[in-house]
Amino acid sequence: MGRHREFDVEKALDAALCVFWRKGYEGASYADLTEATGVERPALYSAFGNKEALFRQALARYYERYLDFIPEALQLPTAREVAAHILYSAADLHTRYSKHTGCLGINGVLAGSDEAEPVRQALIDARAVGEVQLRERFERAKAEGDLPETAKPTALAAFVMAVSHGMAVQAKAGFSRDMLEAVAEQALSTWPTGSSELSGKPSGP
Amino acid sequence: MGRHREFDVEKALDAALCVFWRKGYEGASYADLTEATGVERPALYSAFGNKEALFRQALARYYERYLDFIPEALQLPTAREVAAHILYSAADLHTRYSKHTGCLGINGVLAGSDEAEPVRQALIDARAVGEVQLRERFERAKAEGDLPETAKPTALAAFVMAVSHGMAVQAKAGFSRDMLEAVAEQALSTWPTGSSELSGKPSGP
DNA sequence: TGCTTTCCGTAACGTACGTTACGATAACGA
DNA sequence: TCGTTATCGTAACGTACGTTACGGAAAGCA
Numbered sequence: 511m512g513r514h515r516e517f518d519v520e521k522a523l524d525a526a527l528c529v530f531w532r533k534g535y536e537g538a539s540y541a542d543l544t545e546a547t548g549v550e551r552p553a554l555y556s557a558f559g560n561k562e563a564l565f566r567q568a569l570a571r572y573y574e575r576y577l578d579f580i581p582e583a584l585q586l587p588t589a590r591e592v593a594a595h596i597l598y599s600a601a602d603l604h605t606r607y608s609k610h611t612g613c614l615g616i617n618g619v620l621a622g623s624d625e626a627e628p629v630r631q632a633l634i635d636a637r638a639v640g641e642v643q644l645r646e647r648f649e650r651a652k653a654e655g656d657l658p659e660t661a662k663p664t665a666l667a668a669f670v671m672a673v674s675h676g677m678a679v680q681a682k683a684g685f686s687r688d689m690l691e692a693v694a695e696q697a698l699s700t701w702p703t704g705s706s707e708l709s710g711k712p713s714g715p
Numbered sequence: 716m717g718r719h720r721e722f723d724v725e726k727a728l729d730a731a732l733c734v735f736w737r738k739g740y741e742g743a744s745y746a747d748l749t750e751a752t753g754v755e756r757p758a759l760y761s762a763f764g765n766k767e768a769l770f771r772q773a774l775a776r777y778y779e780r781y782l783d784f785i786p787e788a789l790q791l792p793t794a795r796e797v798a799a800h801i802l803y804s805a806a807d808l809h810t811r812y813s814k815h816t817g818c819l820g821i822n823g824v825l826a827g828s829d830e831a832e833p834v835r836q837a838l839i840d841a842r843a844v845g846e847v848q849l850r851e852r853f854e855r856a857k858a859e860g861d862l863p864e865t866a867k868p869t870a871l872a873a874f875v876m877a878v879s880h881g882m883a884v885q886a887k888a889g890f891s892r893d894m895l896e897a898v899a900e901q902a903l904s905t906w907p908t909g910s911s912e913l914s915g916k917p918s919g920p
Numbered sequence: 921t922g923c924t925t926t927c928c929g930t931a932a933c934g935t936a937c938g939t940t941a942c943g944a945t946a947a948c949g950a
Numbered sequence: 951t952c953g954t955t956a957t958c959g960t961a962a963c964g965t966a967c968g969t970t971a972c973g974g975a976a977a978g979c980a
Contacts, residue, residue: 511924511925511926511977511978511979512924512925512926512927512976512977512978513925513926513927513928513975513976513977513978514926514927514976514977514978515926515927515928516927516928516976536741536742537741539966539967539968540967540968540969541966541967550928550929550930551929551968551969551970552927552928552929552930552969552970552971553927553928553929555968555969555970556926556927556928560968560969561968561969577845580845580848581848584848584849584852587861588856588861589852589853589856589857589861589862589866589871589906590861590903590906592849592852592853592856593871593875593902593903593906594899594903596849596875596879597875597878597879597882597899597902597903598896598899600879600882600883600895600899601882601892601895601896601898601899602892604882604883604886604895605886605890605891605892605895611886611887611889612883612884612886612887613879613880613883613886615842615883616880616883616884616887634888634889636774636778636820637820637888638888640782640785643785643786643789644789644797644801647789647794647797648794648797651793651794651797652794656792656793656794657794662897662901664894664897665894665897665898665900665901666794666798666901668885668890668894668897668898668901669878669897669898669901669902670798670801670802671881671885672877672878672881672882672884672885672898672902673802673874673877673878673881673902674801674802674805674818674881675818675821675880675881675884675885676876676877676878676879676880676881676882676884677802677805677806677809677877677881678805678809678817678818678820678821679817679821679877679880679881679884680873680876680877680880681809681810681816681817681818682816682817682821683839683842683843684816684839685810685873686810687806687807687809687810689869689870689873690805690806690809690810691803691806692867692869692870692873692874693806693870693873693874693877694799694802694803694805694806695870696867696870696871696873696874697798697802697874697877697878697902698795698798698799698802699905699907700901700902700903700904700905700906701794701795701798701905702904703795716947716948716949716954716955716956717946717947717948717954717955717956717957718945718946718947718948718955718956718957718958719946719947719948719956719957720956720957720958721946721957721958744936744937744938745937745938745939746936746937755958755959755960756938756939756940756959757939757940757941757957757958757959757960758957758958758959760938760939760940761956761957761958765938765939766938766939
């Protein structure tokens with residue numbers, strides 16, 4: 511008995527998911543959420559609970575609707591195919607929608623309010639500077655024969671930066687130094703070599 | 716003429732840097748900043764400008780004081796040494812201080828206010844679940860001979876996740892799909908293999 | 921047709937934020 | 951010693967946020 515709900519809960523959750531995907535958890539305000547869902551605040555509270563509960567439901571939906579390639583990948587016959595499927599599917603997902611690029615799981619805490627956009631851009635610019643320096647250094651290495659002719663300096667620079675950023679995310683999640691070094695080691699094992707080369711850590715503390 | 720400043724601007728900036736490192740840009744409030752620096756709000760405004768200007772100065776200081784291993788690396792003789800120095804130095808920096816793990820440049824937008832801590836933890840947990848699944852899959856692959864005996868499933872899983880997270884950060888910064896695929900390709904370029912294997916993308920859109 | 925139950929939307933609540941007036945205080949030059 | 955100038959701390963400002971009372975409206979049951 512009682513009055514019926516006038517909005518579609520599933521559609522509202524999908525709309526909220528997109529808002530969180532683009533703006534992150536803290537960056538998404540109820541003004542954003544009500545606008546995107548077309549549902550007034552008290553109705554959102556009634557249907558989903560508070561903001562945190564709404565985000566958690568959006569996150570669960572994200573995993574089952576967008577990260578379905580992970581269980582998919584895990585069933586592939588070889589480990590290499592598993593890794594390849596995950597990495598290429600992620601590349602696709604992160605760039606598929608121009609309105610919300612990247613990953614909800616990362617953006618959820620990586621994005622923020624609109625007022626902080628200039629700061630985010632400044633950080634993006636700063637990272638870009640480092641990446642350009644790295645690429646130019648690898649171009650020189652290629653010219654010097656230190657890297658093979660087939661090496662792609664742009665991709666190598668982006669790769670090193672990606673691993674660095676990934677390690678930063680993991681460090682923030684509490685990963686140990688040993689674990690990060692294992693990641694670095696694995697990343698370096700993919701390093702193209704033209705002639706002789708030896709592996710191992712550089713001088714370090 | 717006029718009264719002298721009673722606090723050390725450099726020390727205050729260092730203290731602010733640590734706050735931003737731990738809490739991110741938006742997550743750091745003036746209450747946090749005044750407590751860490753021991754300087755009242757109006758004095759911070761007088762010395763550094765507004766919050767954004769303060770953050771930018773902290774970021775510049777971060778690059779010159781903590782990311783000095785990048786220009787250092789760029790001068791090493793081989794490209795591999797460049798990459799190795801950057802990756803191992805990053806692993807060290809990201810875990811050196813227990814009070815502020817990770818990278819200011821990433822945390823600056825990845826961290827947030829204290830109230831959002833449960834949400835960040837939920838995202839960490841969710842990522843950890845995926846990583847465990849991946850590791851278990853790689854352990855199976857090792858048992859099946861699909862991965863060599865020397866392969867380390869834990870490191871491989873962490874590596875694949877690190878690359879995924881790094882690509883997510885790059886996607887949020889506007890990287891193209893082609894670029895992300897180049898990163899993925901590089902990550903896969905020397906996947907450890909027990910027997911025969913071929914490279915290339917999986918089926919995809 | 922009434923009664924009950926549920927939902928809708930307006931409007932408000934309390935709180936925290938970034939920012940700034942303003943008067944008191946201290947250091948210099950004349 | 952006085953006047954000027956810059957910094958100090960208190961206290962307040964306006965705004966935006968997440969959250970919720972509350973009265974009106976619709977749907978089922980008697």
